[in-house]
Every structure is written in structure tokens, then in C-alpha cells.
Amino acid sequence: MTGKRLFGTNGVRGVIGSDMTPTLALSIGLALGSMRKGSIAVGRDTRTSGPALGSALKAGLLATGCDVTDCGILPTPALQYLVQEHFDAGAMITASHNPPEYNGVKVIEPDGTEMGDEETIRLEKRVLDEEVPLVPWNATGRECQAFHLVNEYIDAIVRKFPPGIGEGITVAVDPGCGAACTTTPEILTRLGCRVFTINSQMDGNFPGRLPEPSPEGLIPLGDLVRSTGASLGIAHDGDADRAVFLDEKGRFIEENREFALIAGQVCRDRKGMVVMPVSTSRLVETIARNNGCEVQYTPVGSISVARTMRALEAERIPVAFGGEGNGGLIYPDHQYCRDGAMTAARMIAILAGERRPLSELVAELPEFYLIKEKIRGKDPSAMIRKLDSEFQSESIDRTDGIRINRADSWALVRPSGTEPLVRVIVESTKKETADAFFDEIMQRLGR
Ligand code: MG
Numbered sequence: 243m244t245g246k247r248l249f250g251t252n253g254v255r256g257v258i259g260s261d262m263t264p265t266l267a268l269s270i271g272l273a274l275g276s277m278r279k280g281s282i283a284v285g286r287d288t289r290t291s292g293p294a295l296g297s298a299l300k301a302g303l304l305a306t307g308c309d310v311t312d313c314g315i316l317p318t319p320a321l322q323y324l325v326q327e328h329f330d331a332g333a334m335i336t337a338s339h340n341p342p343e344y345n346g347v348k349v350i351e352p353d354g355t356e357m358g359d360e361e362t363i364r365l366e367k368r369v370l371d372e373e374v375p376l377v378p379w380n381a382t383g384r385e386c387q388a389f390h391l392v393n394e395y396i397d398a399i400v401r402k403f404p405p406g407i408g409e410g411i412t413v414a415v416d417p418g419c420g421a422a423c424t425t426t427p428e429i430l431t432r433l434g435c436r437v438f439t440i441n442s443q444m445d446g447n448f449p450g451r452l453p454e455p456s457p458e459g460l461i462p463l464g465d466l467v468r469s470t471g472a473s474l475g476i477a478h479d480g481d482a483d484r485a486v487f488l489d490e491k492g493r494f495i496e497e498n499r500e501f502a503l504i505a506g507q508v509c510r511d512r513k514g515m516v517v518m519p520v521s522t523s524r525l526v527e528t529i530a531r532n533n534g535c536e537v538q539y540t541p542v543g544s545i546s547v548a549r550t551m552r553a554l555e556a557e558r559i560p561v562a563f564g565g566e567g568n569g570g571l572i573y574p575d576h577q578y579c580r581d582g583a584m585t586a587a588r589m590i591a592i593l594a595g596e597r598r599p600l601s602e603l604v605a606e607l608p609e610f611y612l613i614k615e616k617i618r619g620k621d622p623s624a625m626i627r628k629l630d631s632e633f634q635s636e637s638i639d640r641t642d643g644i645r646i647n648r649a650d651s652w653a654l655v656r657p658s659g660t661e662p663l664v665r666v667i668v669e670s671t672k673k674e675t676a677d678a679f680f681d682e683i684m685q686r687l688g689r
């Protein structure tokens with residue numbers, strides 16, 4: 243993140259009217275349009291501020307000579323898919339899982355991945371410091387609308403699975419009034435599932451629940467699962483690059499367990515690296531190795547995961563799967579970005595193949611005990627340095643902060659990018675071991 247001033251791990255994001263304004267969106271449009279020539283796809287999620295920000299962003303792109311195709315409301319992975327297929331770049335107006343008052347912009351590269359750090363720093367410099375030249379009257383861009391293009395994304399996912407694979411499976415879907423309202427229910431229906439929905443009307447006020455698919459927000463989905471006798475419940479965040487699941491009893495499946503369950507199935511058929519951030523549960527590594535795959539850890543953030551997967555493939559190292567322990571999973575045979583609808587469809591395929599309840603498949607995964615805490619401190623990097631020297635005799639991974647790996651446990655301590663604190667994750671197969679390791683870290687920090 244070094245050097246980035248506006249953009250965080252997932253693009254630029256903020257509260258509308260304070261950190262995020264149409265003026266800033268216009269500046270981003272001008273800056274992006276001066277860096278990328280050609281035809282740019284623009285999409286948005288359902289937020290109320292989307293049309294204002296989108297119009298401003300498009301104005302900047304057009305004034306710098308880019309052609310703009312407005313793809314309307316669609317999931318972030320749908321726009322990424324379309325950019326990879328048809329466009330020279332893309333911009334998605336979304337704040338993902340953040341509350342309704344937030345919005346932001348994610349820039350998509352021609353290969354469908356999110357813009358990496360180096361290019362983002364160039365883009366930011368143009369936004370903040372540089373006068374962008376406008377093109378003359380006879381070179382301004384043209385705009386067209388192509389709201390139907392999202393159907394190509396729907397088709398691409400449906401084509402990945404045998405026809406009728408979902409027959410006999412009832413599913414309850416909660417798109418959270420976000421971007422997946424018209425995509426995931428359609429995809430699952432076309433796979434043969436019987437689909438019930440809740441919060442499936444597009445609404446930027448998010449009347450049913452917040453865009454983050456939390457266990458508390460999904461209580462009504464759990465009720466729908468039980469009342470319809472569904473085999474599972476599926477929910478997305480606001481822009482549907484993530485999917486989370488409830489089992490047939492309506493119980494939330496922790497996302498690292500979801501990742502491990504799907505990784506186990508993917509790794510049976512596809513050998514290679516499983517790529518994930520250092521913050522991911524060791525459960526995923528265990529399951530990947532049990533199924534004949536190796537693992538590669540990356541810094542935290544889906545961009546790092548996607549770009550590492552790309553880099554491995556470029557070196558001709560086969561890549562099986564990737565993702566984050568938050569329901570954001572990446573299927574390299576589909577595209578190199580997190581995809582919520584693809585994750586939903588894959589889970590249907592797993593249930594169709596196993597013919598056993600989801601709760602049973604999850605219960606077979608080994609138990610891991612996870613502690614997540616924030617520790618405040620004036621100088622987070624000094625805290626990391628202190629731990630680095632305190633634990634130097636142990637196996638340390640410095641991919642992002644420090645991760646101390648032990649045979650029966652591990653701990654990750656990394657500085658927050660935005661606040662004066664460090665984030666600590668400790669995990670073990672036993673609660674007592676995790677508790678003791680956490681206490682040890684606190685003690686070495688002098689807390
Ligand atoms: Mg998201």
C-alpha cells in the first residue's frame with residue numbers, strides 16, 4: 243500500500259458528500275481517461291449515489307476522448323468478465339459490503355483484474371496533482387448503453403456446469419437488494435434449482451439488511467431456508483463478488499470453512515497452487531494439501547491473490563484455486579477475480595455430486611479455533627519490529643506484517659493501513675493453544 247493516498251486495498255471508497263463526491267469521480271474519470279485509451283465499460287451497484295457518481299465519472303472519460311459503454315447495474319465480477327471480453331478498461335461504482343452511505347470506484351484492467359498498486363499510484367497522482375489535458379471538440383468520446391451485456395456473464399457461468407445439475411435442489415437466495423438481484427437467481431434457476439428469494443428487489447436504501455452478509459443480517463434468510471425446506475441459503479455482499487452460505491438448518495457457515503469445502507472439491511479435479519492471503523485459516527491449507535495441491539500465501543487483499551495467480555500461470559506453474567476467507571473465491575478456469583455467482587453455482591454442483599446435506603459436509607472439516615483482535619498503539623510498525631525480534635528464533639513469514647508459524651498454531655500481526663493499530667489473528671486446532679499464543683504476543687508487546 244506504500245505510496246497510495248486515495249485508493250485502499252479495494253479501490254477508492256468513502257462516505258458520500260465527505261470523502262466521496264461527484265467532483266472526485268469526475269477527477270478519476272479524467273485521470274483514467276488520460277491514461278487508458280479506447281472503449282471503457284462503466285457499471286455500478288444499487289447504491290442511491292451511483293447515478294450521480296457514474297455520470298461524473300463518465301463525463302471525465304468522454305472529455306478525455308474515451309468511448310464509454312454504460313453496462314448499468316451489475317455485479318463487479320460481471321463487469322470484470324465483460325471488460326476482459328470486450329473493453330480496454332472498466333470502472334465499477336461500488337462500495338462492496340460497506341453501509342449504504344458509502345460509495346467508491348474500482349478500476350478494472352483489460353484482463354479483468356483490478357488495477358494493481360503501481361498503476362493506482364500513477365492514477366492517484368493524476369487525480370491529485372496533475373492538470374489533465376482535454377481533447378478537442380472533434381475527438382470527444384461517445385457513450386452508449388448496453389444493459390443487456392450482463393447476460394453474457396450469466397451465460398458464461400451457466401455453460402460451466404452440466405445442464406440441469408441443480409434439479410431437485412431447492413435454494414433460498416438473499417442478494418441483499420444489491421447488484422446480484424437479477425443475476426444469481428437467474429443463474430441458479432437455469433441450472434435447474436428451485437429458487438426462493440428474499441431482498442431481491444434492487445434498492446440502494448438496503449431496507450432488508452446491510453450490504454455486508456453478516457450472520458445477524460441473514461436471520462430472515464435462515465427462516466426462508468427452513469420454511470421452504472431448502473438445501474441451502476446463499477447471500478451476497480452489495481456488489482456480489484462474495485457469496486456466503488447457510489446450511490439446510492439455516493446456520494451460517496464460517497467463510498474459511500466455505501473456502502476449505504470448495505477448495506477440497508476443486509482440488510480433486512484440478513491440481514496446482516491454491517493461492518490465499520496470509521490471514522486465511524490453516525484449514526484451507528490442510529484441505530488443499532490433503533487433495534494433492536500446494537499453497538502459496540500472499541499479502542492481504544484480493545488484488546494480491548488475483549495477481550499472484552496470474553504471475554504463477556505466467557511462470558507456467560499450474561494454479562488450482564484462490565480466494566480469501568470472506569467468501570470471495572477465484573476460479574482460474576472462469577476469470578481471475580472473486581466471483582459470488584460462480585461460488586453459488588459451484589456449491590450447487592458440490593451438493594448435486596455429494597447428495598448429502600451441506601451441514602454434514604461442513605461437519606467433516608477439522609475444527610480450528612480462531613482469535614481476531616485489534617491492538618491499539620501509536621506506532622504499529624514499531625510493534626511489528628518488536629515482535630519480529632522477539633520471535634526471531636521461530637519460523638516467520640513476512641509476506642504481510644509477520645506470521646509466526648508453529649506446528650500446531652500460527653499467528654499473524656499486521657499494521658492497519660488506515661488506523662493506529664495492529665490486527666492480530668491467532669489460530670490453532672485447540673482453544674487453549676490459541677489463547678496461550680495470543681497471551682504470549684500481548685506479553686511480548688508489553689501489554
Ligand atoms: Mg464486494
